[in-house]
Amino acid sequence: MQLIIAGKAHPADRAGQDLIRQWIDFIRHPVARRHVIFLSDYDMSLTEHLVQGSDVWVNTPRRPWEASGTSGMKVLVNGGINLSELDGWWAEAYTPEVGWAIGDGQEHGDDPAWDANEAEQLYNVLENEVVPEFYDRNEQGIPTKWLARMRASMSRLTPQYSAARTVREYTEQHYLPAAIAFHNRSTLGGTVGTNIVHWERALREKWSSLAFGELRISSNSDGHHFEIDVYLDGLDPNSVRVELYADGVNGESPVRQEMNRFDASKSSEPDWATYQVTVTAMRPVADFTPRIVPKHESVNVPLELDLIRWQR
Missing domain, CATH: 2.60.40 (Immunoglobulin-like)
Known part of the structure; x- marks a missing residue:
């Protein structure tokens, strides 16, 4: 099993920089050196290679700090399987058939005890579920359960978590209603818009x-x-x-x-x-x-x- 770690900390993010230093110090240990590597200068070019070559995409933010999770979505179409915190997109997408999850879907702040709890969850899932399933092969050397999970992940999630869905929903839920509202307010010489201005002015005064x-x-x-x-x-x-x-x-x-x-x-x-x-x-x-x-x-x-x- 190989663990590939990549990440970048903002120049003002001292905690993030300290975490990366801890990763590098850990990787220098002889026991870890053969199994773990840290890739610096994380950017979209590096991500392009990572999402194509990873069997499992591990993402472990503290809730609620996952902005979205687009990197995990990119893994889908490449056949990778997600193992992530129940935050961002994974809180919506996760089911036991398509990947693995850690956490309880709740926010616990910076509680070290909960960090330790989730770390233990991660180790247990990797050791008792992910790795055994990957190496459980049939007579032809094919990991049938793994492939079934991969197919479920690709077929169920790829159409749902895509740029096409994003553009469609923004258009249907935001852009078109905004355009219709603008049209309605500007018709009849802007009568509706004028009424809204008077309504708001009266409210603010009272x-x-x-x-x-x-x-x-x-x-x-x-x-x-x-x-x-x-x-x-x-x-x-x-x-x-x-x-x-x-x-x-x-x-x-x-x-x-x-x-x-x-x-x-x-x-x-x-x-x-x-x-x-x-x-x-x-x-x-x-x-x-x-x-x-x-x-x-x-x-x-x-x-x-x-x-x-x-x-x-």
Whole structure:
């Protein structure tokens, strides 16, 4: 088994430079010298050779520092198999049939104990899964299980993780919607665009004066009922969205439940409105907080306007 290490540290990345020095010191040991080599000046030209000649592509970033993982994607079409941290593209692509993984898909910061845990995982996977599978040959000397994994990796992942998919999804999800939005705003002499400017100006002028009044909560076995008074200071209620928010748990997305406005506020003041919503009792009441965000059917919030008002 041969381990080929390549990498480059930014001139200001002292920790990365120290790590490379540790690699080189380790490789100089007589036991390691026959099996490990470090290739300096890592760049795209060197990568071109590495992705064509590697049986297994090992990538071990600390979550969440893997920017994407395009080097592992390049290995696919060359028949290499990935063994990587569950981060970047591999967190999406990995299944046991197409390669190997280490980590638990969670973030652990700079915890040395977790680094040691993942190092042990890596050694165990290499020793007990990767190497035995590579050398498990039939009568003709062919590693059938290895080839099956290689074919699964190439056939399932290569079409999905490619520049073609990148261009297609950017076009469908971003470029075309942006072009349509621009067209819609510029038609009729730019009427829609003018309305958006007036909407944003009104929000910015009034935003600091928006306030929450009394929050009333009642609960039963079916759910939690939230009701709150909101001071809008003369702002059009249709220009904002009052919602109940809770952070996501167990890897799930945050809860963003829109609250419904009463036709007539319980408050006697004209600039007040009352909002209500009922949510399931699966989460405790303390998890939820009302908040106000901008609302406009032609504006991407919060990308284009990131105002937000929390109930305190």
